[in-house]
Amino acid sequence: MPEAPDFDGWSCPLPLRGQDRVVIGHGGGGRLSAELIENIFLPAFGTSPEAELHDSAMLDVRTAERLAFSTDSYVVRPLFFPGGSIGDLAVNGTVNDIAMSGAQPLALSAGFILEEGLAMNVLGRIAEEMGAAARRAGVRVVTGDTKVVEVGLADGLYVNTAGVGVIPDGVDIRPSRARAGDAVIVSGPIGLHGIAVMSRREGLEFGTEILTDSAPLNGLVAAMLAASTDLHVLRDPTRGGVAASLCEIAATAHLGIEFEESTIPVPPEVAAACSFLGLDVLSIANEGKLIAVVPPEVVDDVMSAMHAHEFGRRACVIGRMVPEHPGVVVARTAFGSSRVVDVPLGEQLPRIC
16 A cells, blocks of 8 residues: 655645645645645656646647547445555546557546545555556556545545547447357456445455456457457446446347356356345446457457456357347356346446446
């Protein structure tokens, strides 16, 4: 865990020098705001205090024909959970949203809504984890904003991240490209993130600690594209889980999906937790997994590339796109029966991202 900010080492005299908690003045745009940026965010994100700071970042994308752009907000509670925090989650989530178009992320923005009274060492730890996650993904946090609200209005803090990335030539990934006969792949064990957050929030124990799967998937996507640029669809099954992602793909492609439930990798501890809580693992959020729809002729090459990557070692083909029952996802159970998989009506586990 990073050490608490060294207030005595701050260079500018402040009316609230040595303040160990966020106050309303930290969001006012004055000296307190500047100190917060200079002493917490810039070091955490690897930016020099001498760097020119503007209201927007300038990026050189002259060689790019197409850009991918995404934004997301993170309101997860609690702020820290087994294997991660709202900080690395915010970075990985936006990196993955960009990667699902086949793009390689270039830069991120980070906007913070801070609650008055938030401990500075908590904010410092979250910022450090964001910076570490960005470096792991090979992306920079280049611009941002901070606002402070009164006590009780923000659950500690909320984070908004936006990102931009470059889509390589020859890459065209979107649900409407799916074709009958395409294989449906999942990159690894599902359900870990949602159960990890729930276990910490509710103080539940399942015999073993379940860690979030939060991870940046841009490297895995790059490896898949190196094997074949003919990837039809990529999705990260976050809110709504695998069920929601498959239903969205089927509806947009005007095709059906059939898959075998027994082929989907579910960690035993996650299966046990879902059974105990009465949850459907297919609807549990993931933050480090992807679903891919690829033509049958490139399946072997893509699978080999995935298995060689740290985030795809347990990738498996779970089903296929079919012309029958367009827009409908059908799961074949271990008992030989079939059931229709629908989009969850609401979130089984709220406030998990």
